[in-house]
Amino acid sequence: MKYLPVVLCLLFVGCEQKPKTPEEIAFDAANKKIASSRGGIAYGATEEEKELAQKFSTSMKTLEKEFFTGGKEDRIISLTKEEFLTYCKINEDSILFLVHVPQLKEYKGEVRDALNQLSWYVANEVTKDIKPDDTELELAVGLRGAIFYGGSSVGLRGEEAEYENARSISDKQFFKYFKSLKTDEQIN
Secondary structure (H helix, E strand, O other), X not given: OOOHHHHHHHHHHHOOOOOOOHHHHXXXXXXXXXXXXXXXXXXXXXXXXXXXXXXXXXXXXXXXXXXXXXXXXXOOOOXXXXXXXXXXXXXXXXXEEEEEOOOHHHOXXXXXXXXXXXXXXXXXXXXXXXXXXXXXXXXXXXXXXXXXXXXXXXXXXXXXXXXXXXXXXOOHHHHHHHOOOOOXXXXX
């Protein structure tokens, strides 16, 4: 067992990795923003995106306190200060929210389902004034714990979402929301 890290390292060094796409690079940059609250709780490339992220984050925190109990209190280490760190990306026909959920691993089964549904409700509420009601707008919410995404909701605004909940879900589904990113646009 003590040689396992060395063996794994040798295996990966010998493997050729394909280069990341611009969408993957942009996603990774956005994803890093919600790993720590050092830079605040709301992120986006524009002021509008940051404002939406702020609304989403504060709404989730308020509703989480109202509807959910449990979790570990007085944690000594928390890089996020128990905040719903949120990154927002607005595109022509879609809006994405990447959200760090404090102690996501503590939400299991029906409780995580309820959290996912709550995040879908909040996404619909905070985006209702963004584009006219007759505009078809896709919303996507990715819920991430300390390391992995464990929930997502995707669908048209005002309609039922398609939900996914698991200990770990693929983050690849979020890459497409970064396609409109210009090469000179920064992830803030």
